[in-house]
Amino acid sequence: MSTEPSAALHPAAPSAAVPSAAVPSASVSSALAGSDSRPALERRLDPQIRKLAVGVWTAELIGDELANISYGGRPVLRAIKAVVRDHEWRTFAPSVRDIEELKDDDGISLRIHVDYAAPGTAADGTAAPGTAADGTEPPAYEGMLMLRVTPAIVDVSFSGRAKAAFRRNRIGLVVLHPTSEAGRDVSVVSPDGNVTSGAFPTDIRPDLVFTDISSLEWADAGTAFDLGFSGDIFETEDQRNWSDGSFKTYSTPSALPTAVDVAVGDTVKQSVSIEALSIETPDNPARESQEQAAFAVGVPVGTVPALALSVDTVDADSTASAPVGAGSAEGPTLPGLDAVLVELYEPREAWPAKLAAAAREADRHGAALDVRVVSDSADGVAEALSSALGGSLSRVVRLGLFHPETQCTDPAAFDALKASLNDAGFSGQLLAGTRSHFTELNRWIAGSSAGSGNVSPVPKDADALTFSLAPQVHSTEIPHIVETVPVQRLAAASAHKLGEGRPVHVGPITLKPRLHAPDQRAEGDELQDHSFTAAWTLASLHALTVDGVASVTYFEAGPPRGVTAADGALNPAGELLRRLAACKGDPVLAADPVQSQRRAGKSPVTVYPVQSDGGLQLFLGNLSPRESTARFTLPQGTGGSAAPGAAEVTVIGAAAGSRAEASRAEASSADDGYLTVTLGPWATAVVTFRA
Incomplete structure (x- = not known):
C-alpha cells in the first residue's frame, strides 16, 4: 500500500460531458446530485439505488458501493468498494459528500467524494458521546472514487487521504465475488507475470483462496473476464467464514505486519478494472419478474x-x-x-x-x-x-x-x-x-x-x-x-x-x-x-x-x-x-416454491411452517423494504372451505407499525384452496390454523 506525500485528491476529469443523446447505450436511472433527507435509519433500510447501464453492462450505485455488476444479465461481481479499517479491524463508516456525473461518447463516469468516520464518531468526524474521553481528536479519512463504465470495461479508482493520525490494518479497494462463483475455475496472474490455476472453493475454506494477485481471469458462458488490480498486491479470502455472502479480494497481504501508523496527509491510490471479451453474443439483461410468490406447504423436513x-x-x-x-x-x-x-x-x-x-x-x-x-x-x-x-x-x-x-x-x-x-x-x-x-x-x-x-x-x-x-x-x-x-x-x-x-x-x-x-x-x-x-x-x-x-x-x-x-x-x-x-421440537414442514415461483426468482418472504399439537402455525417474514405478497397451497384439511374462518393472523411488532393481512380462496375440485398473505415492509406475522 502506498503512503505517498499529500497530493491532489481529485483525479483529472474525463473529457467534457456531452448531451446524453450522444450516448444512446449509457443510462443512469436517477439524478445523482439529489440529496436524501429521510431519517438515517430509513435511509439505511431503504437506500437510494442508482442503476447504471452501458451496453450490456449493468450495475447499481448504493451509497459509495458499486454493487451487483452484471454482464449480459449474468452476475459478475457482487460489489466494488473502498474500506478503511483501524488497528482493531473496526470499519470507518462511509458517508457520500457529493457525486458528479460525466458522460461522453464511450460511457459513464462518476466522481464520488466520500468521508470516512472513525468508529464511534459521526460522519463529520465529531466524537459521539463517551467515545473520546481522553480528549484526542478521533481519526478521520476522506477519499475520491472514480467509476467508469464503457461497453467493454468497468473501472474503479480510489484516492484516499488521512485527515488525522491513526493506526490501520487495511485501507483500499475490495472486490466481493458472489457465492455463486463457488467451484469456478480461475487463472491467477501474479505481478511478475506467472500464471497459476485455481478455483473458488465449494466448502468454506479456512486459508487464503488466492495470493499474490495482479489479475484474475475466467470464462463464463462464452465471455472471458479479466479482473485487474493496481496500487498494491491483492489476495482472496473466503468471507463465508464470517457468514458473509461473498468471497473477497483485497489489498494489504495478510503476511505483512499490522497495525501500521498512518500520518496526517498520507495517501493511498488503487484501481480495479473488470474487462469482458465476448466470444458469442451475451444474453439480454435479466428483467425482474412481477409474478406473485407461491409456495406449497408439505411434509415435515426438520424440527424447531x-x-x-x-x-x-x-x-x-x-x-x-x-x-x-x-x-x-x-x-x-x-x-x-x-x-x-x-x-x-x-x-x-x-x-x-x-x-x-x-x-x-x-x-x-x-x-x-x-x-x-x-x-x-x-x-x-x-x-x-x-x-x-x-x-x-x-x-x-x-x-x-x-x-x-x-x-x-x-x-x-x-x-x-x-x-x-x-x-x-x-x-x-x-x-x-x-x-x-x-x-x-x-x-x-x-x-x-x-x-x-x-x-x-x-x-x-x-x-x-x-x-x-x-x-x-x-x-x-x-x-x-x-x-x-x-x-x-x-x-x-x-x-x-x-x-x-x-x-x-x-x-x-x-x-x-x-x-x-x-x-x-x-x-x-x-x-x-x-x-x-x-x-x-x-x-x-x-x-x-x-x-x-x-x-x-x-x-x-x-x-x-x-x-x-x-x-x-x-x-x-x-x-x-x-x-x-x-x-421447541415441533415438526417444521417443507415450503417449496411452486414451478412458476422457480421461474420468477427468489422471493423476499421467509416461510417457516410449524405443526404443533394445537394446529399449524405459518411463520412468515418479509425481508424487503417493499410490500410482499405470497400465495400458499396448504396441507389437506388445513385451507379452503374445509375449515372456514379458522385462520388467525398475528402481526409481530404491530405496535411498532408492522402490518400483514391474509385471505383464503374457496376450495375447488382440483385442490383444497389456498391462502394469500400480504406483508408490509420488513413485517413478520404468524398465521395459525387451529387443530
Whole structure:
C-alpha cells in the first residue's frame, strides 16, 4: 500500500460531458446530485439505488458501493468498494459528500467524494458521546472514487487521504465475488507475470483462496473476464467464514505486519478494472419478474431447534443483586426457552454475582443455564462454578471452556475440566469449539489437523461443538446483512461435518460482533428494536433448522442488544422468539416454491411452517423494504372451505407499525384452496390454523 506525500485528491476529469443523446447505450436511472433527507435509519433500510447501464453492462450505485455488476444479465461481481479499517479491524463508516456525473461518447463516469468516520464518531468526524474521553481528536479519512463504465470495461479508482493520525490494518479497494462463483475455475496472474490455476472453493475454506494477485481471469458462458488490480498486491479470502455472502479480494497481504501508523496527509491510490471479451453474443439483461410468490406447504423436513438467550455480564456489579438481563421478575417471559447463556471471564471473584444474575434470568423463563468460561486453565473451574451455584452444577445444561487468546477450546484444559466435573454434579453437555466466529472453528480444526497428521483437535469426549455468528463483521449495509442468511446454513452444516457428526450449538447470534479485539466492548445497533430484526431472525432460524443444529442462542435478554426494549416490553424479535420458543421440537414442514415461483426468482418472504399439537402455525417474514405478497397451497384439511374462518393472523411488532393481512380462496375440485398473505415492509406475522 502506498503512503505517498499529500497530493491532489481529485483525479483529472474525463473529457467534457456531452448531451446524453450522444450516448444512446449509457443510462443512469436517477439524478445523482439529489440529496436524501429521510431519517438515517430509513435511509439505511431503504437506500437510494442508482442503476447504471452501458451496453450490456449493468450495475447499481448504493451509497459509495458499486454493487451487483452484471454482464449480459449474468452476475459478475457482487460489489466494488473502498474500506478503511483501524488497528482493531473496526470499519470507518462511509458517508457520500457529493457525486458528479460525466458522460461522453464511450460511457459513464462518476466522481464520488466520500468521508470516512472513525468508529464511534459521526460522519463529520465529531466524537459521539463517551467515545473520546481522553480528549484526542478521533481519526478521520476522506477519499475520491472514480467509476467508469464503457461497453467493454468497468473501472474503479480510489484516492484516499488521512485527515488525522491513526493506526490501520487495511485501507483500499475490495472486490466481493458472489457465492455463486463457488467451484469456478480461475487463472491467477501474479505481478511478475506467472500464471497459476485455481478455483473458488465449494466448502468454506479456512486459508487464503488466492495470493499474490495482479489479475484474475475466467470464462463464463462464452465471455472471458479479466479482473485487474493496481496500487498494491491483492489476495482472496473466503468471507463465508464470517457468514458473509461473498468471497473477497483485497489489498494489504495478510503476511505483512499490522497495525501500521498512518500520518496526517498520507495517501493511498488503487484501481480495479473488470474487462469482458465476448466470444458469442451475451444474453439480454435479466428483467425482474412481477409474478406473485407461491409456495406449497408439505411434509415435515426438520424440527424447531431449542432456543436460548444470552445475558451481558461485562458490567455486572460485584454484588449478587446486580441486575442483568430483561429486568424485574415481573418482566416478559419466554415459556419453552431452553437456556440462558452466560460468559464468565477472569477474575473469578466476579463469577458468583454474574451466575446469580444469569440464574435469576433463567428462573423467570423456566430455563436452564448454558455456561461459557473464558480462562487459560481448568484449575478450580468446576469448584468455583459449583460453589457459586449452591454446591451443584445440576442446572447447567451446557458447559464450555475457551482460551482467552485463541477463543477456542484447549484440548488439555478440556480433559482436565472433564476430570473435575464428576464430583460437582454436572450431567450436561461439555462443549468444544469456539466462542467466536465460524472462522476460528474452521481454522482451529484445519490448522491443528495439518500439524498433527490429520488428527482433529476436537477432544474425543466432547459432546457437541459451538460457534457464534454476527452478520456485520465486514458490512453494515442491509443487503449484506440479509445475504448472510443462506451462508449460516452452510456454516452450520460445515461445523456438523467438522465435528464428525456431533450436534452443534450456534450462538450467541448478535447483530454486531460481541468480540473483535481485546477489551473491545460489544455494540448495540439501531436495528435491534426494529421489525427488520424479527424478519431477519426468522430467516436465520429457517436457515439453521438443519440436521445437526441442536440449539440457537439469539441476542441478549435486555437492551441495547436484547429482546426487550428500554421500556421493558418485548421488541419484535422478542415477540417472535417467545412464539418460537414454545415450539421447541415441533415438526417444521417443507415450503417449496411452486414451478412458476422457480421461474420468477427468489422471493423476499421467509416461510417457516410449524405443526404443533394445537394446529399449524405459518411463520412468515418479509425481508424487503417493499410490500410482499405470497400465495400458499396448504396441507389437506388445513385451507379452503374445509375449515372456514379458522385462520388467525398475528402481526409481530404491530405496535411498532408492522402490518400483514391474509385471505383464503374457496376450495375447488382440483385442490383444497389456498391462502394469500400480504406483508408490509420488513413485517413478520404468524398465521395459525387451529387443530
